[in-house]
Amino acid sequence: MCSLGSLVKKPRDLRVTQTLNSPHPSDSHIPDPELNETPVRDSEEVKEIITRLPSDKAAGPDGITNRILQASGEQAIDMIYLHMLIIWEVETYPGVWASALMRPIYKGGGKDRHSPVSYRGIYLLYTLTKLFEGLIEARFSKFTELNDTLTPSQQGSRITRLTHDAIYTLIATIQERS
DSSP: OOOHHHHOSSOSOHHHHHHHHSOOGGGGSOOOGGGGSOSOOSHHHHHHHHHHSOTTOOOOTTOOOHHHHHHOOHHHHHHHHHHHHHHHHHTOOOGGGGOOEEEEEEOOTTOOTTSGGGEEEEEEOOHHHHHHHHHHHHHHHHHHHHHTOSOTTOOTTBTTBOHHHHHHHHHHHHHHHO
16 A cells, blocks of 8 residues: 555655644544444434524525424424434435526625626425434544544544634634744
């Protein structure tokens, strides 16, 4: 097997090459069996994710909004739970989830409403897709934090390490060295 260091013809900095070739501490961890269990333990987990969905987002191609899910009763949540469970067990998600609804949004600012460059596109995803992604993301986040599988420099998508904090640190470092 060829290492990344052997692919680099003239490394500018030996430390960079060593860092890229050194294993991360998580490489030696034994995988957590809970990570491979069903991502949805019970309908309460689904209910918790649903309550965290922002209620004011637009519906996707299915016409279901987050607000509809949040207003649904126990029977609907149980059905959604079973749906997520089947998707996990079969290891295949519905093909329609791979599509999105594209909507042009007018940029404003007095731009010509008849010109395509005056619009930006947004993609609306299926609500259940976002719910399923939320369940998986919650499971992975818990696993990675408990098992220290991310490097200390990993920022975004972590509760205590926000991307804007990294940007602020970078700007402060640049200004300090200037």
